[in-house]
Amino acid sequence: MDAINVFPVADGDTGTNLCLTFEAAVAALPANGAEPTAAEALRAMARAALLGARGNSGTILAEYLRGMAHGLADEVDEVDGADGADEGEHGDAAGGPSGALPRALRSGASAAYAAVAHPVEGTMLTVAAAAADAAEAGGDPAVAAYEALAATPGRLAALARAGVVDAGGLGLTALLTALWAALGERVPQEPPAGTAAGASPVPCPAPRPAGAVPPGHGSPQAPFHPEFEVMYLLETGDPKAVDALRDRLDPLGDSLVIGGGEGLWSVHVHVADAGAAVEAGLAAGHPYRIRITHLPSAQEGTESAAPCEAAEPVREPAAGGRAVVAVVPGEGLAALCRQAGAGVLPAAEAVQQDALLAAVRATGAAEVALLPNGTELHPVAARAAEAARAAGIRCAVIPTRAAVQGLAALAVHQPERRFDEDVVTMTSAAGATRYGEVTVAERQSWTTAGVCQAGDVLGLVEGDVALIGSETAQVATDVLGRMLAAGGELVTLVVGAEAPAGLAAALEQYVRTSHLAVDTVVYEGRQREAQLLIGVE
Template sequence: MISTVIRTCFPAAAKVVADRAEEINKLNVFPVPDGDTGTNMSLTLGTVVREVEALPASASMEDVSKAITHGSLMGARGNSGVITSQILRGLAEGLCDAKDPAHATPADVAHAFRRGVKVAFKAVRKPVEGTILTVLRDVSAKADQLEKNKGLGWREMLDALVVEAYESVARTPELLPVLKENGVVDSGAFGFAVFFEAFVNAATGKAGELTDFKTTVDAKADVSSKVAIELNDDWEGSEFRYCNEFLFKAEKDFDVDASLAHLATLGDCELIVGSYPDFKVHVHSNEPNRVLEYMLQFGQVYEVFIHNMDMESHDRTAKIAADQAAEAEKADEPRKPLGFVAVAAGSGEEEILRSLGVDVVVSGGQTMNPSTADILAAIESANAESVIVLPGNGNIRMAAEAAATACEDAHVAVVPTKTVLQGFSAMFVVDPEGTLEDNVEAMTEAIAGVRGGEVTTAVRDSQAADGTPIHDGDVMGIQDDSIDVVGSDVTQVTLELINKMQAEEEGDALTILAGQDMDDEAFEALVAAIEEAQPDLEVDPHRGEQPLYPVIFSIE
C-alpha cells in the first residue's frame, strides 16, 4: 500500500534531516543568514511524524494525507518550514489520486510532483529562483519527462529524481547571487534533497547507486564542490529583524489575499497557508505588535513564535567561526599512526563504536547510505596516517572503497563489514601498535565468523527464500540478505530466526541491538525469551537506536 510505504519511510527520512540539521543550518544565508533552516525543517517534519504514527494500522492514503497536511501546518516553523509544509501537502494530495492504492506508478509520481508544485508556488507570493521551489519544479519537470519512458519502473524513476534534486541544488548558486557570494547552495533546497533521498532509499532499500542515470554520489559531489562555507556577519538579507509566525483561527469572511497584501506593507517573506478556518501565518517585520494587532481583527492568534533574526545571524557566524577554529586546531595536532572510520545508523551504535576506538562515525545505514564525499570527509577528519574504514553495510562498500582510492593524505583500507555488529567484532581485535596491513588481516578474519540477523517490516509484497509469500506489513527475519522467516510479531520472528541459525551452525555468543521502534520493556522481554529458548547462548543486549530495524543481532 502507498500509505504504508509513506508511514514507514517518512520517519526514517525525517530522522536523516534531524541528524543533518546543523549542516543545513550552516548553509542558511537566504532570505536572511539566521542559520535555522535545518532546525525549522526538522521540527516541521517531526510534527508530521507524530501525527502519522498516531494513525491506526488501517489508515488509508486519504487519512495519511490529512495527517501530513495538518501536522506540517501545525508544526511549520520559519519560512522554510512553511514552504516545506505546502510541498508535503501537495505531494500527499497528489498520491491520493493514484488509481491503485497498493502501488504507485511513474504517472502517479509525476502527478504528485505536479500537485506539489501547484500548491507550494500558490502559497508564495514572490517565488525566488535558486531556492527549494526551484528544486521542486526541476524535479517535477524531470518526473514529467521520465513518465513518458514506458519501460521505467517507479523505483528507477525515484532514483533518477534524487539525482535531479541534487543537480538542481548544485545549480542554485548560479540563480541566486547571495548564495554564490557566500559560497553555499540554498539551505532549504539542500534540506529537501536530503529528505527526498532518505525517503527514496527507505522506500527502495537501495544505495542510490544507479546504472542508467548519473549516480547520486556524483550528483552529491557536484553539490559538495560548490560549498565552501564562509563567515558572513553582514545583515544584508532583510531590513526586517523579527521573524513572526503563529497559528491563526479565522472568523468568517477572512480575506487571505487582502491580509497578505497588508502584511507586505509591514515586512517581507509573508505567507498565509492552510484552509478556513485554520491557517499558519509567517512574516518578517520590525514591529511584531503591529502584525499581531492586524491579524487579531479577523480571528484568534495562538502558538506565537517571534525570533530575532539579527541575533540568530550572529550566532550562526559564531558557530561557523568556532567550527573553523576547531578544525584549524585539529589540523595542527600531530597525526596519529592509525585511525578508524565507521558507518552507523543509530545513536547507540555510534556510542558503542566510539567506545571501541572508532575516531569518526558517519551517519548512515541500509536506507540512508552516505556518499563517497561523506566518507572521504570522515577519513580526512580522522587525522591519521593510516585509516581503516568499516562500511557496516554491503551497499556502502563501493562508496567506502571509492573514498579510500580518492584519499591522497592517508593510507586507507576497507574492512568489508556488512553489519555494524561485524564492526564491533573487528574493533575487538585491533592492535594499536600493529601495521595497517596486519590490522586489516586480523579484522577481516574476525568478521568471517560473525553471522548477522535483522528483523524488519515489509513495505511491499514479495517472497521469502523458500517461496513463502510476503505481504506488505509482514515482519521479516533476514539472515545475510536472505529472508528466512516471515511472521506477524517481532519477538516471534526474532526467536525463529535465531533458532534456525543455531540449528544450521551453533554459536556461543549473541549480541543484539534494539532499534528506536522497540521500547525497553519489549526489549527486555525479548532478551528473556531468547535466554529461555537458547540457554547455552550468551546474550549481550544493547540499545542501538537504529531506524526501521527493531532488532539486529549477530551470532559468533
C-alpha cells in the first residue's frame, strides 16, 4: 500500500498509517479472556482508533469504525426493542450479514464521507460505499469492494497516470475481506493487482498555473503550497466550535478530515502554514497530541509525476551542505543564533523578500531551513523560499511565529539527518513551544484585554493581549503563570534592552517555587521591541 500511495500526497505511508491505526484499535480489545459483544468491541475499537489515528487514511478509517459502531448499536437497540424478531440468518442480529452488517457498513461509509471536507471518488470512500450497497442488496460486500477498488483508476486521474489502484481503497478492501471471512463467508481468491488492467484512462487535466489555488481552497490571489500535514486531538463540548473549525481550516489547505464526537475530535489537514492550523484548534477548544509532518514537494516526489506533464528542468544545486537562516529582533539573539551555527537577518530587514533571499543565498548551502520568527513574516518567507527553490536551493520555511519558537527549533537542528526529517523535527519543536511577550504600549489602543493607555505594560500570550498592568514584574509573572497552567517542562526567558533590573531573577524564583519540575533558561536578547520574550516547552 505504501508503494502505490499517490493520492492525495505521494508520501508513501498510507499502508503504514492504516496498519498503525488499526493496531491501536485492536489493542483496545480485552486481553483477559473476556468476550465483549460485537457492539461493545466496535465501540472500544472506534475510540482507540480515534486516539491513535495516523495520517489522512488513518483518520478516515477511525471515523469509518466509529460509524460502524453507531450503526451496530442502532441495530442492536432495534432488535432488543422488538424482542429479537429481526434476528439475522445466522441467528444473531448483531453478527449476521442479513441483520446488523448492512446497517454497520452503511453507517461507516456515511460517517467517513461526512468527515472529509471535500470527498473524492476513486478512494477508500468509494470502496466503503460499494460494500454497503452490496450488503444492503443481499450481495457480497467483499467482492463489491474488490470491484470498486479495481475501478478506482477510472475515477481518479492521479491513479490512472500512475497505473495503480487507490492505496487507501486497497487497505479498506483487505479489512472488509477479513470481516467477511470472520463471519464465515466465502472471500475472493484473486484480488486485483496494484496495476488495474483495463481501467478506463482519464485524460490529464489542463496544467494549473504555478502557484494557483485548487478549486475551493484559499483566495485566488494567494499561492497554495501544502508543505505540512497537521494532526491533533481536540477537546471541546461545543459542536458549533467544530463546525467553525472546519470552516476556518478549509480555506487554509486540503485533505481536511475531522471525525469524532462526544467532546473529542480528531483533526487532519494539509496546509502551507502549520501554525495557523494549530491556532485554529486553539480557538475551537483544547488541541493536544499535535503532530506536524513535512510533506514531499512536487520536486521531492518526482516518482509520482504524471507522464503527460512536462518535467521541470534540472538545475544545478548550490555549493552543498545545510544551513539555517533565522530572523532575529535583537543583537543578543543574533549572537546566540550565530553561536548555534545559524545565519541571521535583523527583523527590520526581513520584511523585504530580496533581503531574505540574499540571506539564504549567502549561506552557500544546498539545503536551507528558514526561521521567520514572526507570523507577519510568513508570507514574505514563503515567497523567498519559492525563489530559492527556483534557483536550485532546497529551502523550507519552519513556521515559527516568535523568536522563542525559533530557538526551540534551532536547538533540535541536526544537519546530519535527512533534510525532511530535520525540517519535521524543527517544526515539531517550534509547534510544541507556547510563546508570550511583555511590552509597553506606545499609545492608547483597543486590545483583546480592553483599552490600554500609552505607557501601560501589556502581557501577550500567543500574540494576543491577555493582560494590561502598570508593573513589568507583575505582568510578566501573571503571563508566565497563565502559560504554565497548561503544563510545561522548560521556560525560556529572553530579556530585552529596556527590561527592569532583576526581572529574570524574580521570574526564575517564581518558577522554582510554583512549578517545581520546570527548568528555566535565561538569554540576554537585548531586543528593543519587547521587554521580555517568554517560551514554554
